[in-house]
Amino acid sequence: YTIVFCICSFLTYGNTCGPSEYKSADEECCPMCNVGSVVYRHCTGDFSTTCIPCAPGTFMSQPNGLDKCFPCKHCAESQGLYIQSKCTRIQNTICDVLDGYYCIDYSDSQCRHAEKHRVCKRGQETKTSGTKTSDTECVHCAPGFYSPSGLNCTKWTDCAARNGIKVEDGSPVKDVRCVQKRKRYCLVALCPPVICAAVIAALYRRAHSEAQTVNNGEWIQFFFKLN
Structure with a gap:
């Protein structure tokens, strides 16, 4: 044994x-x-x-x-990657995700493929910005708000607060349309000084002529009463 x-x-x-x-x-x-x-x-x-x-x-x-x-590994821009550290004899290439992209495929603690962040549509806004590991999150604008570019939702304009009148309703992609109320001005305030003076003089002459006509009529009536 x-x-x-x-x-x-x-x-x-x-x-x-x-x-x-x-x-x-x-x-x-x-x-x-x-x-x-x-x-x-x-x-x-x-x-x-x-x-x-x-x-x-x-x-x-x-x-x-x-x-x-x-x-050595290749970091292709077409896959949303760039070279963070070049390949050497003792170490493989280290790739990282390009700005504006997020990784969808990991292998050996490294990203193999990334895609572009979602772009929010008109009528939406960005709730959460995208990162290298997650996509952008979009939400629709609440009633009474609009977003023409998909970045931020803005409240519709309050026409009354701006002394205006609403002539067109708003939507999720555009603001309401307002027009200013017409302002009334005194005629004298709108007239240039020379024109105003001419108008006042004409009105005075007309009033004086009418008054004289009335006085002449009263004298004629008085004369006939005496006879």
């Missing part, structure tokens, strides 16, 4: 590589390559692992026994 236990222990130990080793195709426990590099030639009994650095456009972010680096 002791011999069998020793043989099993040897086989188990031989099949297990250390934490910084990997098992090659030849069943050798070879030293791993460092971050930013991959295996060029596996180790042999006399030689250690030969590593090469990752080529531009590829990366390796952990010690490994692989023979190929991973391709």
Whole structure:
């Protein structure tokens, strides 16, 4: 039993590589390559692992026994993304969401695809502005308010408060239409001084002429009474 236990222990130990080793195709426990590099030639009994650095456009972010680096991620503007941090040999590209967009697809704690924020329509206003993780929330204007551009709802104009008359009702997309009340002015106040003087003189002459005519008529009646 002791011999069998020793043989099993040897086989188990031989099949297990250390934490910084990997098992090659030849069943050798070879030293791993460092971050930013991959295996060029596996180790042999006399030689250690030969590593090469990752080529531009590829990366390796952990010690490994692989023979190929991973391709760098692309941040496409058509997907609402931009490059926050460029790809290096030891780190993948870090993408972030463009302004005016929000993420709809996450993977490995990074956004893979984003869409534009909703634009509120006429007759609506923005209740909650969009963020990088949520879309814009729109609400309809309350009765008596309007929004021609979809940004903010504004109360209809109070025509009476502005000494006006409402001639057209408002709607969710436009304000009421008011016109100013006509103001009445005294005739004298509207007349230029020269015209006013001429009018007053004409009225005076007419009144004087009528008074003289009346006086002449009274004298004629008195004369006939005497006869």
